[in-house]
Amino acid sequence: MDFLRDPYTFVANRFQEFLTGLGLAPEWVLFISFLTGAFILATSAMLLVTMLIWIERKIVARVQDRFGPNRVGPWGIFQSFADLIKIFTKEMITPTGSDWLPYNLAPVLAVSAVLTVWAVLPFTVTFYGVNLSVGVLFVIALGAVGEMGIILAGWGSNNKYALLAAFRAIAQLISYGVPLAITMLIPVMFSGSMALNDIVLAQDVWYIFLAPLVALIFFVTNLAEIGRAPFDLVEAESELVSGFNVEYSGLKFGMFYVAEFLHALTVSLIFATLFLGGWRGPGAVEYPVLGIVYYTLKTSLVYFLIILLRASLPRFRIDQMMAINWKLLIPLSLSLLMLTALVYRLVFTQPHIVRVLVLLAVNGIVFGVLNLILARVEKRNSRRPLVAEPRPVARAESISSNTPVE
Amino acid sequence: MTPLQIVFLLVAAITLFSAVMVVSIRGMMHAALFLVLTLMGVAFMFATLGSRFFAIIQILVYIGSIAILIIFAVMLTRNIMDAEVASLNRGWWFFAPLALLIFASIVLVLSSWSAFATLRDLSSTSGENILEFGKALTDPNGFVIPFEVASVLLVAAMVGAVYIAMERRGGRG
Structure with missing residues (x-):
C-alpha cells in the first residue's frame, strides 16, 4: 500500500537500504543513488521525447487537415522509433x-x-x-x-x-x-x-x-x-x-x-x-x-x-x-x-x-x-493592407464574361 | 576518498588546465572557449563548497553574459579569428619577471599571516543565507552605498554605450 501511495520514496528508500546493506559508506550510498536517479530521469525524459515528436506531428497534421504518421504501429505510434533507428544508420559528416x-x-x-x-x-x-x-x-x-x-x-x-x-x-x-x-x-x-x-x-x-x-x-x-x-x-x-x-x-x-x-x-x-x-x-x-x-x-x-x-x-x-x-x-x-x-x-x-x-x-x-x-x-503607423487590391483582369468571372466587373 | 573529493580533484585539474590554456593557446576564439571552461570550473568550486547561490550566479553572470560578450567581441573583430596571432608581445622579457616578483611577494606577505595555512571550519554554518545577503546589500548600515554606486556606474556605462552607438541625425555621422 505504501508503494502505491508514494512509489518514489518507497523505491528510493529500498534502494538506499540495499546499498547500505552492501557495506558502502553513507556518502557513496548518497552519490550512487543520486547518480542512478539522474540516469533514470534523463533516460525517461529522452524516451518521452520520441512520443512527443509523434504527438506533435499528429496534432499539426490534424490542424493542417492531414493524417500525419499512420503506418508504423497503431495510429503510427511507433513512427518516431522507426525514425530513431534510421537516424542511427546515417553517416555523420x-x-x-x-x-x-x-x-x-x-x-x-x-x-x-x-x-x-x-x-x-x-x-x-x-x-x-x-x-x-x-x-x-x-x-x-x-x-x-x-x-x-x-x-x-x-x-x-x-x-x-x-x-x-x-x-x-x-x-x-x-x-x-x-x-x-x-x-x-x-x-x-x-x-x-x-x-x-x-x-x-x-x-x-x-x-x-x-x-x-x-x-x-x-x-x-x-x-x-x-x-x-x-x-x-x-x-x-x-x-x-x-x-x-x-x-x-x-x-x-x-x-x-x-x-x-x-x-x-x-x-x-x-x-x-x-x-x-x-x-x-x-x-x-x-x-x-x-x-x-x-x-x-x-x-x-x-x-x-x-x-x-x-x-x-x-x-x-x-x-x-x-x-x-x-x-x-x-x-x-x-x-x-x-x-x-x-x-x-x-x-x-x-x-x-x-x-x-x-x-x-x-x-x-x-x-x-x-x-x-x-x-x-x-x-499612428498605419500599415498597408495585407491583402492585395482586387485586380479585375485576373478574376475568373471577368475572364469568362469578357467585361471587367469593376 | 569520498565522491566529493574525487569530483573536486577532477574539476580542479580541468580548471587549472583550461586556465593555463587561456593564456597559452594560439587563436583568440579557443582562448575564449577555454575561459568559459575555467569559469565553469570556478562555478563547480562554489558548488562543492556548498554555496549554491554563488555557483549559479557565476554561471549566470560570467558564462551567460560576460563570456558570450567576449566571444561576440572576438567574432566581430576583423582579422583576429583566423590569423594565428603571436601570443607574446615584445616586452615579455621585462613583464614576465615582474609578474613573478609580484606573485612571490603576495605569497610571502600572505604566508606570514597566521590564518593562511589553516582551514576554516565551515561545518557549523549550514549552507548560506541569501536573505541575510540581500538585506546587507540594501541596509543603510550595510553595503547600500557601494551597491548603489555600482548601479550608477553601470547606468553610466550603458548611457555611454547608447551614445556611441546612436546615429546622429544630420551633421557628422
Whole structure:
C-alpha cells in the first residue's frame, strides 16, 4: 500500500537500504543513488521525447487537415522509433575546416543544458532531484549554457550561414532572457522563495489567477526561448538555409532535434510549476502519486497550446521580433513587476479571494491601458493592407464574361 | 576518498588546465572557449563548497553574459579569428619577471599571516543565507552605498554605450 501511495520514496528508500546493506559508506550510498536517479530521469525524459515528436506531428497534421504518421504501429505510434533507428544508420559528416571540439561539444551541451533543468523540477511533493534554494536562478542560468551550445555549433561548423544563424539565435535568446527573468521574479515574490517545490507549496491559489498578464508574458517569452513558431527565426530555411545546425547530420543533428522538443516540454513543466500550481490538486499531499497525474495534465495543456500556436501562426520578421520584445514585453513586464509588488504588499494580509480579485482588477486595468496605447500606436503607423487590391483582369468571372466587373 | 573529493580533484585539474590554456593557446576564439571552461570550473568550486547561490550566479553572470560578450567581441573583430596571432608581445622579457616578483611577494606577505595555512571550519554554518545577503546589500548600515554606486556606474556605462552607438541625425555621422 505504501508503494502505491508514494512509489518514489518507497523505491528510493529500498534502494538506499540495499546499498547500505552492501557495506558502502553513507556518502557513496548518497552519490550512487543520486547518480542512478539522474540516469533514470534523463533516460525517461529522452524516451518521452520520441512520443512527443509523434504527438506533435499528429496534432499539426490534424490542424493542417492531414493524417500525419499512420503506418508504423497503431495510429503510427511507433513512427518516431522507426525514425530513431534510421537516424542511427546515417553517416555523420564532419565539414572541412570545422573546429573539432566545439563542433562535437555543441549537441551534447544543447541536450544537457535542457536535461539539467529536470534536476530541480518537483514532480510530486516528495519526488524531485533537489529542492535547490536558488531553483529559479538555476533555470535561467542553464539557459545561458544552452546559448553556449548554439555559439559553439555556429562557430565550430565553419559555415557562414551557421554562424549568422547562431548570432541571430543568441540575439533572440539574450533579448528574451530579460522579460523571462523579470516575469520569473513574480512567483518568487508571491511565495517568498526561489526553490521550485516551495513555490508549488505556496500556491494555495494558482499564480496564473494572481498575475494572468505576467503568465502570458512568461508564456510568450518561453516560446521565443525555445525557438518555436512564431519565433522560429533561428531555423529560417528561406534565409539561413536552415540555421545554426545546418552542418550537422545523423545522430548529431538528432541531438539538436531532441533538445528542441525536450526544451518545449521543459518550459511547459516550468510554466505549470510556476503558474499552474505544479503537482497540486485534491489529495496530492496525502497521495503523492496523484501529484504526477495533475502535473502531467497541466503540462500537457501548456504543451498542447505551444503545438497549436506552432501550427497556426506564421513567422515574425526579425525586426518585429526585436520590437515586440524591447518595446512591448520589457516595459510591460517591468511595470507589472512594480505594480504587482506594490498592490500585493497592500493586500498581503487579506484572505485569498480579496487578493485574487484586487490583483485581477489591477491586471485588467493594465490590460485596458495597454490596449489603448497599442491602438493609438497602430493608428499612428498605419500599415498597408495585407491583402492585395482586387485586380479585375485576373478574376475568373471577368475572364469568362469578357467585361471587367469593376 | 569520498565522491566529493574525487569530483573536486577532477574539476580542479580541468580548471587549472583550461586556465593555463587561456593564456597559452594560439587563436583568440579557443582562448575564449577555454575561459568559459575555467569559469565553469570556478562555478563547480562554489558548488562543492556548498554555496549554491554563488555557483549559479557565476554561471549566470560570467558564462551567460560576460563570456558570450567576449566571444561576440572576438567574432566581430576583423582579422583576429583566423590569423594565428603571436601570443607574446615584445616586452615579455621585462613583464614576465615582474609578474613573478609580484606573485612571490603576495605569497610571502600572505604566508606570514597566521590564518593562511589553516582551514576554516565551515561545518557549523549550514549552507548560506541569501536573505541575510540581500538585506546587507540594501541596509543603510550595510553595503547600500557601494551597491548603489555600482548601479550608477553601470547606468553610466550603458548611457555611454547608447551614445556611441546612436546615429546622429544630420551633421557628422
